Structure formats: C-alpha cells, structure tokens
Amino acid sequence: MGARALEIAGTVGSMGMLLGRILGRTLRLSLDREEVMKNLYRMGVLSMPIVIVTAMFTGGIMVIQAAPLVTRLQAYGLLGWGAGFGILREIAPLLTALMINGRVGANNTAELGTMVVTEQVDGLRVLAIDPIGFLIAPRFISIVITLLLVTIFADVLALVGAAYVGDLMLGVSPRTFYNGLTSGLLGTGDIMSGLVKSVLYGIVIGLSSCHFGLAVSGGAPGVGKAVNATVVASAAGVFVLDYLVSFTL
Amino acid sequence: MTAAPHPASEEEPVEPPQAGGMGLAATLGEEALGLLNTGRELYGLFVRTIYFCFRGRREPGAMAFYMHEVGNKSVFFLSVVMGFIGMIMVYQGGVQNLRILPDLSLIGATYLELLIRDLAASIGALMLATRVGAGIAAEIGSMVVTEQVDALRMSAADPVDYLVKPRFIASLVMTICLCIWGAAVSTVTGTLTAYVYFDLNPHTFLNLTLVDAADVGTGLTKCLAYGAAIPIVSAHAGLSTHGGSEGVGRATTRAVVNSSLAVLFLNLVISAVSYILFPG
Numbered sequence: 372m373g374a375r376a377l378e379i380a381g382t383v384g385s386m387g388m389l390l391g392r393i394l395g396r397t398l399r400l401s402l403d404r405e406e407v408m409k410n411l412y413r414m415g416v417l418s419m420p421i422v423i424v425t426a427m428f429t430g431g432i433m434v435i436q437a438a439p440l441v442t443r444l445q446a447y448g449l450l451g452w453g454a455g456f457g458i459l460r461e462i463a464p465l466l467t468a469l470m471i472n473g474r475v476g477a478n479n480t481a482e483l484g485t486m487v488v489t490e491q492v493d494g495l496r497v498l499a500i501d502p503i504g505f506l507i508a509p510r511f512i513s514i515v516i517t518l519l520l521v522t523i524f525a526d527v528l529a530l531v532g533a534a535y536v537g538d539l540m541l542g543v544s545p546r547t548f549y550n551g552l553t554s555g556l557l558g559t560g561d562i563m564s565g566l567v568k569s570v571l572y573g574i575v576i577g578l579s580s581c582h583f584g585l586a587v588s589g590g591a592p593g594v595g596k597a598v599n600a601t602v603v604a605s606a607a608g609v610f611v612l613d614y615l616v617s618f619t620l
Numbered sequence: 621m622t623a624a625p626h627p628a629s630e631e632e633p634v635e636p637p638q639a640g641g642m643g644l645a646a647t648l649g650e651e652a653l654g655l656l657n658t659g660r661e662l663y664g665l666f667v668r669t670i671y672f673c674f675r676g677r678r679e680p681g682a683m684a685f686y687m688h689e690v691g692n693k694s695v696f697f698l699s700v701v702m703g704f705i706g707m708i709m710v711y712q713g714g715v716q717n718l719r720i721l722p723d724l725s726l727i728g729a730t731y732l733e734l735l736i737r738d739l740a741a742s743i744g745a746l747m748l749a750t751r752v753g754a755g756i757a758a759e760i761g762s763m764v765v766t767e768q769v770d771a772l773r774m775s776a777a778d779p780v781d782y783l784v785k786p787r788f789i790a791s792l793v794m795t796i797c798l799c800i801w802g803a804a805v806s807t808v809t810g811t812l813t814a815y816v817y818f819d820l821n822p823h824t825f826l827n828l829t830l831v832d833a834a835d836v837g838t839g840l841t842k843c844l845a846y847g848a849a850i851p852i853v854s855a856h857a858g859l860s861t862h863g864g865s866e867g868v869g870r871a872t873t874r875a876v877v878n879s880s881l882a883v884l885f886l887n888l889v890i891s892a893v894s895y896i897l898f899p900g
Contacts, residue, residue, distance in 0.1 A: 375696070421877060421881065424881060424884075425880075425881070425884060428884045428885065428887070428888050429884065431888055431892075432738075432742075432884070432887055432888055432891055435888070435891040435892055435895050436734060436737070436738050436891065438895055438899075439733075439895070439899070440730060442899065449720075453716075456716055457712075460712065461708065461712060466746075466884075469746060469750070469880065470877065470880060470881075472750070472876075473749075473750060473873065473876035473877045473880050474873060474876070474877045477754065477869070477872055477873040477876050477877075478869070478870070478873045480869070481866065481868070481869020481870060481872060481873060482866070482869065484865070484869060485864075485865045485866045485869055488865050489865070540892070540895065556719060556720070590865060591761075591762045591765045591766065591864060591865035591867075591868045592758070592759075592762040592766075592868075593865075594758075594865040594866075594868050594869050595754075595757070595758025595759065595761055595762050595868045595869070595872055596758060598754055598758060598868075598869055598872040598873065599751070599754040599755050599758050599872065602750040602751070602754050602876055603697055603750060603751050603754075606697075606701065606747060606750050606751075607697060607700050607701060610700065610701045610704040610705065610708075611700070611704060613704065613708055614704040614707055614708050617708050617711060617712060618711065
C-alpha cells in the first residue's frame with residue numbers, strides 16, 4: 372500500500388515537472404510549428420472514424436438504457452433532455468477521452484518509447500535540438516486541442532445517434548427529441564462543463580503518455596509495458612478528474 | 621459474437637492524402653473489405669481458442685498465473701474507477717433530478733437498476749479493455765517480435781494453445797468476478813454520496829425493487845461477452861505484430877482501440893436485444 376502510494380506520488384510529481392517544462396517552452400514559443408500541424412493531422416483527423424463510431428454507439432446505448440424508465444413514466448418529452456444532459460455533461464467527453472486515450476495516447480507513448488529505445492532522443496540532444504520543444508511540447512498541445520475539438524464533434528454525433536435510436540426503438544420522433552433538448556432545462560453551462568472536462572482530460576492524457584514514453588527502458592517489451600502503464604494511468608486520472616470537476620462545476 | 625467492428629485502420633500515412641488519388645467509393649470499399657477480413661480472422665481465432673479449451677493441454681499452473689495477472693492486479697485500478705463512477709453518477713443524477721422533481725426517493729432504485737444492467741459490466745469492461753487488452757497485446761507482440769512465437773511453432777506447439785487459451789479462460793472468469801466486485805464498490809460509494817450530499821437514508825437508497833432477473837441476466841451476459849471479446853481481439857492484435865519495438869507499440873494501440881470498440885458494439889447489440897426481449 373505504502374509503496375504504491377509513494378510510486379503514484381512520484382509519477383504525479385514527475386508529470387508536474389514535465390508540465391512545467393512544456394509550459395515554459397510554449398510560453399517562449401520555442402515550438403516546432405510544423406510538428407504541431409503534423410501531429411494535429413495524425414491525432415485528430417485520423418481518429419475521426421473511431422470517434423464517429425463511438426459517439427453514435429454511446430448515443431444509442433444511452434437511449435436504450437433510458438428506455439424502460441421513459442416508458443414506465445410515459446415521459447417521452449423528457450427523453451431529449453435526459454439523453455442530452457447525460458451526453459453533453461458526462462458520457463461524450465468521458466468516452467471520447469477513453470477512446471483517444473487508447474488510440475492517440477497509446478500511440479504517442481509507443482512512438483516516443485521507440486525513439487528512446489533506439490536512442491533517437493539522445494541523437495536529438497547531440498544535435499543540440501531540445502527534445503521537449505521539438506518532440507514533447509507539440510505532441511502535448513496537439514493532444515489537448517484534438518480532444519477538445521473531437522469532443523465537440525462527438526457531442527453532436529452522439530445526440531444524432533440518440534435521436535435516431537429513440538425514433539427506432541421508442542417511437543419518439545426526432546422532433547420531440549429536439550424539443551426536449553431545447554426546452555430550457557439544458558443550458559450552455561452543461562455544454563461548457565463537458566468541454567472544460569475534455570481540456571483537462573487532454574492534459575492528463577498528454578502528460579502521462581509523454582511521461583511514460585520518455586521513461587521507457589528495455590527494448591520491445593519495455594515499449595509494450597510503457598504503453599500499458601500509460602493507458603491505465605490516464606484512464607484512472609480521467610475518472611478522478613471527472614469526479615473533481617463534476618463536484619466543483 | 622467476436623466479430624467486432626474494425627473501422628480504425630492503424631496505418632500511418634503522415635502526409636495528408638493526395639487529392640485525386642483513390643475515390644471515396646474505393647476507400648470505403650477497401651475499409652469494408654478490411655473489416656470483413658478482420659472479422660473472419662477474429663472468428664477463426666475464437667473458434668480455435670474454444671477448440672483448445674476443450675481439447676488442448678491441461679495446465680492449471682498457467683491458468684492460475686494469468687488469473688492473478690488479469691484479475692488480482694486489476695482490482696486496485698478497477699476499484700478506483702468504479703468508486704468514482706458511483707459518486708459521479710449519483711451526484712449528477714441527483715442534481716438533475718432536483719431540477720424537475722423535489723423527490724429523490726427513487727434515485728437509488730433507478731441507479732441500482734442501471735448499474736446492474738449496464739454500467740458495472742460496461743464501464744468495468746472498458747477499463748479492462750485498456751488494462752488487460754494492452755497487457756495481452758504487449759506480451760504476445762513482444763514474443764512475436766523476438767521470434768518466440770515462431771520458436772513455439774517450430775516445436776510443434778500451437779501458439780493459440782500455449783498463449784491465447786490460458787489468457788482467454790482467465791479473462792472470461794476474472795471479468796465476471798471483477799464486474800461483480802466493481803458493482804459492489806460503486807454501490808457503496810453511490811450510497812455514501814447520496815447520504816452525504818442529499819441526506820438520503822441508505823435504507824431508502826438501497827432499493828432493489830426495480831432490479832429483476834432480466835436485469836441481472838443482461839448484466840451477466842454482457843460480462844461474459846466482454847470477457848470473451850477482449851482477449852480474442854487483443855491476442856489477434858498481438859499475433860499480427862510486425863516490425864520491432866515500433867510494431868509492438870502499434871499492436872498495443874490497436875488492441876486497446878479495437879477491444880474498446882468491441883465492448884461498445886457488444887453493449888449496443890446486447891442492450892437492444894434485451895430491451896426487445898424484456899421491455900419495461
């Protein structure tokens with residue numbers, strides 16, 4: 372127990388130091404702009420298929436899970452509100468973050484880990500290129516921006532998925548769904564709360580994937596282990612942050 | 621059952637696709653063919669694993685080792701996640717409920733129904749997909765890269781029998797155990813949240829009247845399906861690794877993404893079927 376707590380504290384501490392160094396580079400604008408654009412394309416645009424699938428599925432699942440409750444109370448008009456609230460505040464940011472964690476976070480760790488194992492990072496240092504400014508900061512910033520934009524996209528898609536599954540399984544027409552959504556029970560506060568969360572999740576995923584990627588040692592098995600550690604740490608971090616943000620906002 | 625969707629191709633074209641290259645139809649068609657192919661391969665792996673479960677070697681030692689690896693080592697992670705999920709759900713549900721109804725007495729019953737029917741299994745399995753799935757792919761992937769799997773084949777030992785089967789059985793058993801444990805943890809944290817934030821008596825909260833056999837059955841079916849899908853999808857990603865440590869990283873990523881998608885897909889299918897079979 373004690374050893375585990377110390378280990379977690381150590382990891383969080385070194386992630387904090389990494390964050391400080393990344394922010395320093397960002398504020399001084401000593402970033403490689405081309406790297407940022409390249410990473411944004413790879414992380415954002417190429418993740419679109421899984422984001423679309425995830426968002427549509429979760430929207431559908433939300434409605435199916437709410438279905439017995441809705442039919443029991445005959446509250447068809449409230450379906451839009453219920454699904455919209457759940458999707459905008461919690462489910463869309465959370466599940467998008469988990470999928471991006473799996474795809475982008477894990478990939479990022481694997482790439483950085485491979486670079487460390489094959490001594491490419493040391494090579495950069497030899498060439499007097501700052502690895503943080505050239506490799507880490509662009510990736511970190513791209514992950515944060517990607518997750519924010521992709522969450523907005525997922526919000527919309529999940530609502531569309533929910534509306535059509537509601538039509539298909541419950542016979543609630545998309546128009547009723549839309550009216551429930553805009554009946555005034557949901558405000559911009561709900562949307563903003565979800566988006567603030569997505570930025571925080573992006574920070575957690577970016578930091579932990581860069582941290583574990585740089586800390587790789589021991590060849591191919593080491594890379595695999597680091598990827599495993601990243602996804603676990605980010606997923607736990609995302610849930611803990613979700614709790615903290617839900618209670619403060 | 622394990623024919624999971626597979627839309628995320630993990631090829632890495634760094635440059636944006638050139639305009640005037642492949643048309644949209646060609647791209648979509650290629651994706652669909654790839655999806656079909658992966659589905660077929662996954663099904664083949666699933667059938668072979670089932671075959672070896674009955675006709676393969678008996679090795680209780682390996683089984684116990686992987687059960688410890690998959691199960692006991694995930695307990696801490698899963699408890700943290702499910703504990704927080706319980707608190708978040710009850711808090712958000714309570715706040716929203718108060719916007720339209722001042723009466724919170726049914727929130728416990730609804731929460732427990734939702735937890736048993738869906739959340740315990742699905743959120744738990746998503747977490748296991750990241751932890752266990754990544755672990756399986758990383759292990760098998762590094763074995764493929766270091767040619768240990770080829771060595772197994774050379775010694776006339778089927779890698780499915782030696783590597784996939786023990787992980788499959790361990791994951792099947794441990795996913796069910798962990799989901800039940802996760803449900804218990806989030807029930808406790810949910811009850812505490814309701815008591816602390818909404819002054820709801822635990823006796824009122826722990827109301828099992830809405831939970832019936834159909835809910836429990838749906839939840840357990842989901843556990844079983846996820847427990848089978850995660851190791852198969854991840855082992856498939858691990859076995860198709862190629863290209864050094866970079867390849868291992870890519871295989872691990874693919875395992876996490878595809879097993880999460882498999883969980884979501886199975887969730888949608890099982891939820892829809894159970895809603896059609898047991899409406900209300």
